[in-house]
Amino acid sequence: MSKLSLFLLSTCLSVVVGAQTILFPIQIKDKWGYTNVQGKMVIAPMYDYAESFYEGYAVVALNNQPCVINSANMRVIDTGLYSSIQRFSEGLAKVRDYKNHQFFIDYEGNQKIVVNDAYYDARPFHNGLSLVAQESEIHETKFGKDISTLGYRFGYMNKQGEIVIPIGLDDADDFVDGVARYKQGTKFGLLDSNGKKIIEAKYFNIGAFHDNLAIVDAGGRYGFINNEGKEVIKPIYEFATDFSEGLAGVMIKGKYGFINADGKLIINPEYDAVRPFSQGLAAVKVQNKWGFIDANGKLKMGYVFDNATMFSDDRCAILLKRRWGFIDTTGRLVISAEYDAVGIFKDGLAEVLRGKVSAYVNKNGTVIPILR
Numbered sequence: 178m179s180k181l182s183l184f185l186l187s188t189c190l191s192v193v194v195g196a197q198t199i200l201f202p203i204q205i206k207d208k209w210g211y212t213n214v215q216g217k218m219v220i221a222p223m224y225d226y227a228e229s230f231y232e233g234y235a236v237v238a239l240n241n242q243p244c245v246i247n248s249a250n251m252r253v254i255d256t257g258l259y260s261s262i263q264r265f266s267e268g269l270a271k272v273r274d275y276k277n278h279q280f281f282i283d284y285e286g287n288q289k290i291v292v293n294d295a296y297y298d299a300r301p302f303h304n305g306l307s308l309v310a311q312e313s314e315i316h317e318t319k320f321g322k323d324i325s326t327l328g329y330r331f332g333y334m335n336k337q338g339e340i341v342i343p344i345g346l347d348d349a350d351d352f353v354d355g356v357a358r359y360k361q362g363t364k365f366g367l368l369d370s371n372g373k374k375i376i377e378a379k380y381f382n383i384g385a386f387h388d389n390l391a392i393v394d395a396g397g398r399y400g401f402i403n404n405e406g407k408e409v410i411k412p413i414y415e416f417a418t419d420f421s422e423g424l425a426g427v428m429i430k431g432k433y434g435f436i437n438a439d440g441k442l443i444i445n446p447e448y449d450a451v452r453p454f455s456q457g458l459a460a461v462k463v464q465n466k467w468g469f470i471d472a473n474g475k476l477k478m479g480y481v482f483d484n485a486t487m488f489s490d491d492r493c494a495i496l497l498k499r500r501w502g503f504i505d506t507t508g509r510l511v512i513s514a515e516y517d518a519v520g521i522f523k524d525g526l527a528e529v530l531r532g533k534v535s536a537y538v539n540k541n542g543t544v545i546p547i548l549r
Contacts, residue, residue, distance in 0.1 A: 198248060199524050201537060202235075204226040209237070212537070214525050216253035216545035220250045232265040234284065244276070245286075246271070254286045266301035269336070281336075282305075290338045297329060301521070304352035304370055306333040311344050331359075335374075342372035356404050358383050367406055375406040387453075388420035388439060394496055402424070410440040424472060437461070437472075444474035452487050456506055460485035467495070469508070478508040490522035504541070512542035 200211040200219055203340035213478030226238040234253065235243050236532040245254035254262065259272040269281040270291060279292035279299060292299050292309070300308040306330060306334065315328040320404040333352075348360035357368050361378035369375055375385075383402070384392035394414060401411030401420070416424035416433075424435040424443060430517070434446035435454075450462035454467045458469045458477060464482035492503045502514030503522075509545035520528035526537045526545065537545045 198228055200235075200248060201526060203537070204383075205537070211235075215547075216537075218247075221247075228264060229267075229296050229448065234265050236262050236264055240328065253284065254282070258286075263301055267305070267336075269302055271299055271301065271307075275508060287446070289338065290334075292334075292338070299334060300351060302336065304355060306335060306341070306370060308349055308351055308357075309334050309340070309344065310464070313344075319414070325474075327428075340368060342368065353386065354404065356386070367402075367404075375404075376402070384419060386437065388423065390420045390425075392417050392425075399427070405507065409438070410436070418451060418453050421455060422457070424454050424459075425451065426451035426459075431493075433461070438455075443472075452485065454490070455487040455489065455493075458488060458493075458506065463542065477505075486521070490525065492522040492527070494519045494521070494527075501529075511540070512538060 199214050200210055201213070203212050203222075204224040208222035209224040210218055210222035211227065213219050224237040224239055224330045225241055228236045230248065234247055236243055237246055238244070242256035243259060244252050244256045246252055246260060256273070260275050264270040268283060271279060271281050271292070273279050277328050278294065279296070280288045281292070282292035282389045283289050289482035291521060296313055297312050298310045299344035303337040310329045310331050312327060315326050328345050331349040332340055333342035335341045346359045347362065350358045350369050352370055355370050356375065357367055359368050359378065363381075364378040365380045365383045366378035367383065380393045381396055382394040389403055390409065393400055393402050394409070398412040399414045399417040400408060401410040401417070403409050415428040416432070417428070420438065423437055426433050427446070429446040432446040433448040433451040434442055435444040435451070437443050445487065448463060450460040451458040454472065459469055460467050461470050463480050466504070467482040467485040468476055468480040469478040469485070471477050482495045482497060483499070486494045488506060490510070492507055494501055495504050497514040500511055500514040500534040501516045501519040503519070505511050516529045516531050518530040525539055526548040529536055529538050539545060
């Protein structure tokens with residue numbers, strides 16, 4: 178049903194489209210439809226492709242042409258109008274017509290923004306801004322020679338179609354909470370939504386913000402910044418994981434421990450690998466086996482798993498003898514390890530793969546039947 182990551186199914190799960198209705202895209206033979214959490218087929222398999230619902234609407238393909246439906250399976254954007262349609266974000270979806278012109282449309286299909294033909298692409302809106310790319314000639318020196326190649330420069334457009342952050346960035350991300358990562362040359366910095374550089378491009382990488390802190394790579398040493406650009410934890414660690422539930426994994430002399438948001442070492446470095454905390458527990462690895470500790474560093478589940486992830490919806494995927502299953506927060510195996518790949522639980526269901534067959538399971542491991 179969906180592509181595999183290293184060991185987890187990438188989730189294309191559910192969305193709340195009404196007060197209670199939750200729909201999941203599902204494939205039956207060669208057609209896609211939508212089921213609810215009880216396994217009842219709400220939208221019959223009739224589409225060549227189906228994405229998750231966003232903001233109450235889903236992009237689907239009929240006769241290999243994209244269109245948009247609502248949760249009642251009414252086509253709000255018909256086929257034949259556009260060659261591609263992106264998901265809705267902040268009430269707008271980017272479309273491309275058959276003459277290669279780009280627009281942003283609203284839920285009724287009205288064209289609200291005409292994207293300048295000079296722009297190669299425009300991403301969904303986040304924090305009121307869309308990241309746009311423009312093809313550009315890039316000059317650089319390699320091996321003592323000046324080389325010109327075609328590449329892209331990036332800037333940001335508002336909902337009036339105006340460029341408010343000039344195109345000229347070598348790369349950039351969507352805005353989240355008023356901040357976006359950008360790249361200039363080989364280094365990364367941070368921008369605010371006015372285009373002001375909160376941090377000049379000086380880091381080799383900047384991660385996403387978690388618990389209001391982001392990992393920075395200062396050239397093989399890792400620390401953390403806040404969204405004001407302040408280096409609140411100096412880059413002194415050999416590696417680091419994202420903050421979660423007030424703690425972050427850090428590597429010291431080849432072993433992982435955990436620090437708090439003040440940089441204080443809370444759990445001593447004695448693990449070969451760690452996952453971020455979730456629901457009060459973190460998976461930790463010792464001598465090729467994984468167990469779980471609490472926020473005080475106390476071992477709560479022994480080192481019996483071949484791999485382990487993070488808890489979501491009171492369930493955590495674990496690997497036993499090359500097969501994936503799920504445990505609960507007490508360590509009880511609630512879904513037997515029999516799957517080749519699994520997704521995370523969300524809204525009571527997880528996607529699982531066995532051989533070439535994908536399905537959804539509930540939190541007890543029951544395969545959700547597709548009721549005709």
